[in-house]
Amino acid sequence: MTSADTPGPGKNVAILRKARDMSQAKLAREAGVSVSLLSKIEVGDRALNQGVAAALARAMGVGLNELLGQTRIQEDNDELLKQLRSTIRRFDLPGEPPNNPEILKSDLVELTRLRSDAKLREVLEKTPGLLAKATNFAHANGSPEAWAMVADIYSTIYWLAARHRWMDLADLAVLKQHAAAERANPLLKIVAARDEAGAFLNSGDFAGGLAIIERAVVQAEKLNGRDRALGLGLLHLRGLTLAGRAGDKKETERHIAAAWRVAEEFSEDVDVHGIHFGPENTAIHQIATTVDLEQHRTALDTMESLTRRPLTLPATRIGPLHMNVARAKLALGNRDDALESLVSAWEVAPQMSKVHPTSRELMRVLISLHKRSNPTLTKLAQRAGVTI
CATH class of the missing domain: 1.10.260.40 (lambda repressor-like DNA-binding domains)
Incomplete structure (x- = not known):
């Protein structure tokens, strides 16, 4: 890794x-x-x-x-990334399509599962070959369904690149995602806009990301039924994160309120092309953003309310949730509970926790604050490859 x-x-x-x-x-x-x-x-x-x-x-x-620290590309990953970039480069130069497109669908389901489980290494291993086959098939078949598969794979590539802070690859992925989504369906265009705003978020351009969201909301309002609700929900979740990082409380509250209005249309969270939306993910995003705004007690109160029922979302959402709860606990001076939450993040999503800037920053501060040896912290530091 x-x-x-x-x-x-x-x-x-x-x-x-x-x-x-x-x-x-x-x-x-x-x-x-x-x-x-x-x-x-x-x-x-x-x-x-x-x-x-x-x-x-x-x-x-x-x-x-x-500043956050890009993830260094180790030798065993370098060849996979070269293959991935080569495949992306050949977006408009299709090769021989696969003989059995049904295998493509099952492979995409598996890729989505790996993403949900925050298996970064396995996602990187699977993506280059699957992207090549899906792109070739989409050019040969030409159907919206075929291009939807391509758009979904590019969404996963953006996710993978953003986790490692490889922002040149993230930017390239959302560009191709848009191109595929244009040939797929309107909802996937909204998902592409959500990921594009995410690239702005990960680059620190919060105002630019909010501008992308506002433009996409206008398009999502034109959709009908479930697609409209899903599109608006995904956009407002991204919007509240951007506004929170920008420190804009009024804009944050507007997006939170809008996200909750849409979330009320769903009795439980649903999977939208590998991305989840519903009441649980809305609460998770609200927790992260209230921590960004230093409303730490509010964040912990929301967490307490959220966990009155078993959590249903996958590791890619639950891991960061524990990290943000750890941030709130640490800010309130509760080091032991902060460490416990960080350990929970590692247990749920170890590969993500190893490269996530929030996880690494929490580890650094906890090591600094624990002037004496702490067995739990020592064990976790060993897993993270950090010297105490």
């Missing part, structure tokens, strides 16, 4: 700042944060959130992915 270039985003702030010969006072001033907060982030007394990270990255003239 891959590993990240930095031990934690907060530590990387100090590395990048010193490389640019910037004082803490100058960086804090240009990023619009206090010197005290910046100092705590750098030494590991405070976890860096992605809203502050984006402001610091802009002030230093670097990409958010560089």
Whole structure:
């Protein structure tokens, strides 16, 4: 599996700042944060959130992915990524289509399952070959259903690239996803817009991402029935995340309210082309965003309400949920419970936790704050490949 270039985003702030010969006072001033907060982030007394990270990255003239730490491509993954990029490059140069398209459908179901289980390595292994076969079939068949399979695979490629902060690949994936979705159906065009806004989110351009969402909402309003509800729901979830990272409470509340209005149309969460929407995922997004806005008690209250029933969503959603709960607990000074939640994230989604910037930042801060040995933290650090 891959590993990240930095031990934690907060530590990387100090590395990048010193490389640019910037004082803490100058960086804090240009990023619009206090010197005290910046100092705590750098030494590991405070976890860096992605809203502050984006402001610091802009002030230093670097990409958010560089500050958070792109996942280093190890030798065993390099060839797979070369194959994937080659296949993407040949989007308009189709080859021989597969003889049995039914196998394509079952392979896509398996790819979606691997994504839901947050099996990053296995997704990377399966994607290049499946993308080539699906693209060739779509060119030969020409049906909306065939192009829908291609669009779904590109959505997974975006997801994979975003998890590792390979933003050039994420940008390329959403470009091709749009092209395939145009030949598929209107709902998939909405999903493509949602992923495009995600690329803006992961690059730290929250205003740009919100502009993409607003444009797509206009298109989703034109859909009918279930497709309209699903499209609007997915867009408002992305919108509330973007607004929360931007620190815009009013816009965040607007998207939260809109997402809940749509979620009420669903008795339980549903899978939309590998992405989930419904009451549970809406609550999960709300928890993450209230933590971004430093409303930590509210986040934990929402978590308590959410867990009165067994959670049904897959690892790709539950893993980050535990990370965000850990952020809230840590901010409130409860280190032991924060560590317990981080351990839960690792148990649910170990591959994602190993490369996720929130997980790595929590690990760094917990190590810094635990001045004495903690057996649970020591064991988790060993799994993460972090030296205490």
